Structures are given as structure tokens and as C-alpha cells.
Amino acid sequence: MKISLTQKYNVPGPRYTSYPTVPYWNEAAFTTEKWISSLQKSFSESNSKNGISLYIHLPFCESMCTFCGCNKRITKNHSVEETYIKALLKEWSLYCKILPERPLIKEIHLGGGTPTFFSKENLEHLINGIFSYAVKAENHEFSFEGHPNNTTYEQLKKLYDLGFRRVSFGVQDYSAKVQKAINRIQPFHNVAKVTFWAKEIGYTSIGHDIIFGLPFQTVEDVIDTVEKTNSLKPDRLAFYSYAHVPWIKGNGQRGFNDENLPKDAEKRKLYEIGKQLLTKNGYHEIGMDHFALESDSLYKAAHNGNLHRNFMGYGASKTQVMIGLGVSSISDSWYSFAQNTKNLEDYYQLLEWDKLPVVKGHILNDEDLIIRKHILNLTCELHTAWKNDFLNFAELPEVLSALKEIENDGLIVIEDNKIKITEEGRPFVRNICMAFDLHLKRKSPETNLFSMTV
The missing domain is CATH 3.80.30.20 (tm_1862 like domain)
Structure with missing residues (x-):
């Protein structure tokens, strides 16, 4: 069926x-x-x-x-x-x-x-x-x-x-x-x-x-x-x-x-x-x-x-x-993320000690910055390209290979070093972004982490 x-x-x-x-x-x-x-x-x-x-x-x-x-x-x-x-x-x-x-x-x-x-x-x-x-x-x-x-x-x-x-x-x-x-x-x-x-x-x-x-x-x-x-x-x-x-x-x-x-x-x-x-x-x-x-x-x-x-x-x-x-808030410097504690009492205590209530974060490397830009392009403009060196990356051929089936289903068009999401592909933007997500590709979650994409 x-x-x-x-x-x-x-x-x-x-x-x-x-x-x-x-x-x-x-x-x-x-x-x-x-x-x-x-x-x-x-x-x-x-x-x-x-x-x-x-x-x-x-x-x-x-x-x-x-x-x-x-x-x-x-x-x-x-x-x-x-x-x-x-x-x-x-x-x-x-x-x-x-x-x-x-x-x-x-x-x-x-x-x-x-x-x-x-x-x-x-x-x-x-x-x-x-x-x-x-x-x-x-x-x-x-x-x-x-x-x-x-x-x-x-x-x-x-x-x-x-x-x-x-x-x-x-x-x-x-x-x-x-x-x-x-x-x-x-x-x-x-x-x-x-x-x-x-x-x-x-x-x-x-x-x-x-x-x-x-x-x-x-x-x-x-x-x-x-x-x-x-x-x-x-x-x-x-x-x-x-x-x-x-x-x-x-x-x-x-x-x-x-x-x-x-x-x-x-x-x-x-x-x-x-x-x-x-x-x-x-x-x-x-x-x-x-x-x-x-x-x-x-x-x-x-x-x-x-x-x-x-x-x-x-x-x-x-x-x-x-x-x-505020409690649980996330900050973004473009080059890094930082999240505050989710516990209200800890939030108050850290501030009493004159400390920023940041408890975790991530420093983006060069690869992260490139992939971040592609995902922003896809979620905001419904297309992305890699004509210039800045947006090219080593695993791009593997990403394009992973997108082939999505292209065959009419959800994207790949040509001239760019990807464009079709009208039929709009409901599947998250799936298209997932093909670019190198962290997700390298380590698939073993437990539930995310909601369903559609």
C-alpha cells in the first residue's frame, strides 16, 4: 500500500x-x-x-x-x-x-x-x-x-x-x-x-x-x-x-x-x-x-x-x-549560545552571588556557523545556496545525496548550486533542514528528544 x-x-x-x-x-x-x-x-x-x-x-x-x-x-x-x-x-x-x-x-x-x-x-x-x-x-x-x-x-x-x-x-x-x-x-x-x-x-x-x-x-x-x-x-x-x-x-x-x-x-x-x-x-x-x-x-x-x-x-x-x-532564558551571540538555569531558586541564588545564572551553552565552530546559515536560509527564505566558499562544507555531497529522495518527491529543486523548497515542500521544511544537521546525522538520538515534524 x-x-x-x-x-x-x-x-x-x-x-x-x-x-x-x-x-x-x-x-x-x-x-x-x-x-x-x-x-x-x-x-x-x-x-x-x-x-x-x-x-x-x-x-x-x-x-x-x-x-x-x-x-x-x-x-x-x-x-x-x-x-x-x-x-x-x-x-x-x-x-x-x-x-x-x-x-x-x-x-x-x-x-x-x-x-x-x-x-x-x-x-x-x-x-x-x-x-x-x-x-x-x-x-x-x-x-x-x-x-x-x-x-x-x-x-x-x-x-x-x-x-x-x-x-x-x-x-x-x-x-x-x-x-x-x-x-x-x-x-x-x-x-x-x-x-x-x-x-x-x-x-x-x-x-x-x-x-x-x-x-x-x-x-x-x-x-x-x-x-x-x-x-x-x-x-x-x-x-x-x-x-x-x-x-x-x-x-x-x-x-x-x-x-x-x-x-x-x-x-x-x-x-x-x-x-x-x-x-x-x-x-x-x-x-x-x-x-x-x-x-x-x-x-x-x-x-x-x-x-x-x-x-x-x-x-x-x-x-x-x-x-x-530570566530563568531558563537562552542567549545568542551568533558565535555561541548560553542558557540560564531552569530552577527559580538557583536563579535567585546565583544572582545573589553576583554571578550570571548561565549553566550550559555551546561555542559554535566554523562548521556550525556554515550549517546554521543554511538552516536559517531554508527556514526564513525557503532556499539556500553554496556558490561562495563560506557556505561550502566538506560533507555537502552527502547532504545532497540524502536530499535526493526529497527532491524525487517534488519537495525541493536542486540546481545551480542551490536548493529551493517548492510549495509542496513547505510542510516538510524541518525534514529538509534535518538533512543539513550534521550533529543529528553523526549521532542519532537513542531516546525521544523532539516532537514530530508534520
Whole structure:
């Protein structure tokens, strides 16, 4: 019996927010001192020209969503806010002592957890504290993730006044059955309310995050969710595949059984129907899992070849340095990665000792930098090339050989020292990137590490 392309290529694989991916970091060769040296080098090359990005992780949530793979701390005790922000600003001050000059901040993203767990006063204290050590770039892009159930008008207004113009609201799905399964009870009118508030205040890029492949989710659920989304007309959308990784996140993702999840062709059908409806309503597919209206900066970046991808996801700004603040955050100097401790108490303790809370990382070698560029090209521009010596590497013939079957299936075109992903190949970008992933090829994982690619 002939199997479908979805069945054929639906294998565990990385999402490629970095290369090398975190499980393949060479932690033994990494030290905080090497990270600092790498950061200083990259900062000196890029700060005055392009500025830097900040990712700030705000981990607290009032309840557990069972689809979530983020690092979070569940609590209804809001007294934790001030302690955490004090720690964030202490970490930032340590970085600013390391950097050779006052940083120019082009991009800030507040992620979580639930950033809108924090009061508007504490969010203001955080941002003002950041800029007591830094300069705001003229063409900055500041964004945050808002929970529709607890985002207030006052929070939206305060962050707007602080320079934020982009907000993304987590929607996931509007089906009552699906919401119950993932413990995310969120009426449509809550999403509509915060979306209209953001438009009224003047946000120029409002995003919604929706997910396909959730437990009990049907075609009718996706149609209803997309139609409701279209009625609110957000500027951009993330339409993610649900990443079922209970072996990583423990009981947090075991609020339902595996047989409740749509699989393979059934799951892919949910995406294709959603994509068809979004395209019909003026949205353009961007990279992997994203859609945007032509008026949005994400579409313009993709159209102009300026789309970038890192641990914050897709963005319209390219910066060489991204510093991650907060528990579990990952920093990227381009030449190296560094991750903070995932344990909140350890995070506080290291900062009390005046130490950066970095506990692991990876120093990229020349080969890593070449492969990283190819994977960025594929995930952002859907093509890559190796005409110049910089993007050539010793194992390229083996990579091209591994891609032959993918080419035969019509998912890519290989010619004139370049690869182009076809429209049919869009669902399989992760698989195409895996052919370039030399760390993965040299050492296949013996246990589950990644979600399914399709």
C-alpha cells in the first residue's frame, strides 16, 4: 500500500530555533568565561550598527495549560512579581558591566509563562530599569505575549506608552471540548475584547497564536477557530503544530491520552484547511507555521529578504546579539549560545552571588556557523545556496545525496548550486533542514528528544 508524504516524513525532528539544537550542544567545552568573551566580541561588531535584542522570560502562570511546553511556575501569589523583577534587573546590570559600551536595544520580547501575570506598575518598573542602563533604538520593535483572560486595558496602554507596538495573544482553539482537555478555558469574547483594545490604543501588529493537532480537535473546530480569528483580523498569526513531548515536560502534558490526538494525515488536514481559509482572507504564509497580512512587518521582512529566526521565533529585525534574561532564558551571540538555569531558586541564588545564572551553552565552530546559515536560509527564505566558499562544507555531497529522495518527491529543486523548497515542500521544511544537521546525522538520538515534524 502506498503511503502518503505526510506518513513518510512525519518523524521526530527539531524545530530549528537554533543550530546546533540544544540536545547537541557541546557542554563539556563550554564555560561562562568563553560565553562572555564571545558576547563581547559580537557586541563590539554589531551594537552601534544594529543594536541588540532582549528576550525576557516571565515564568509565572495562575493555572497550568496542559498543551504548554514552556518553563513556568504555577502560582496565584502575586507577591513573587517584585522579587523576580529585582532579580531580572540584577542580571541585566551584570551584563551591562560586561559590555564595553551602553547597549542600543532594537528589540525586546516579553515571553513566558504569562507576562500579563505582572501588574502594569511592575512591568513599567522592569522596562524603565532596563533603560537605566541602555539606549532605545529609533526603529525599535518591542513585543509581548498576552493572555486574553487576564490582560487589562491598563497593561496594554502602559506597555504602549513604554514603546511596545506588537502583542500576541494565545488563542489555541475555541472548541469547549478542546479547551477543557488542555485546561485553557477562554471564551471568544475575551480574545475579541483585548484585540479591540489593542487596536484602539494603537498597536500596529496584533498577533494570535492558534494550534492544530490538539486533543479532540476536529476539522469543524479548526474552521470555527479560523473563522472567528478572521472576524477579528489580527495582523499576523502563528499556526503551530502541537508539540506532544510529555517525556520532556512530565505530567504537565498528560491531561489527555495519546489516542485523543489527531495523527499524520488527519492532523495535516487540519493545517491545510486552516491555511486555505487564511489565504482566502488575505493572509500570506511566512516561513514555517506563520501567516501575515501584507501590511504587517513580518510579511514585509519576508518579502524583502530580512526575515530572521531565533529563540524568540520569527522576527522582522536582525540583530547579531540576543541576550536572554530570566530563568531558563537562552542567549545568542551568533558565535555561541548560553542558557540560564531552569530552577527559580538557583536563579535567585546565583544572582545573589553576583554571578550570571548561565549553566550550559555551546561555542559554535566554523562548521556550525556554515550549517546554521543554511538552516536559517531554508527556514526564513525557503532556499539556500553554496556558490561562495563560506557556505561550502566538506560533507555537502552527502547532504545532497540524502536530499535526493526529497527532491524525487517534488519537495525541493536542486540546481545551480542551490536548493529551493517548492510549495509542496513547505510542510516538510524541518525534514529538509534535518538533512543539513550534521550533529543529528553523526549521532542519532537513542531516546525521544523532539516532537514530530508534520
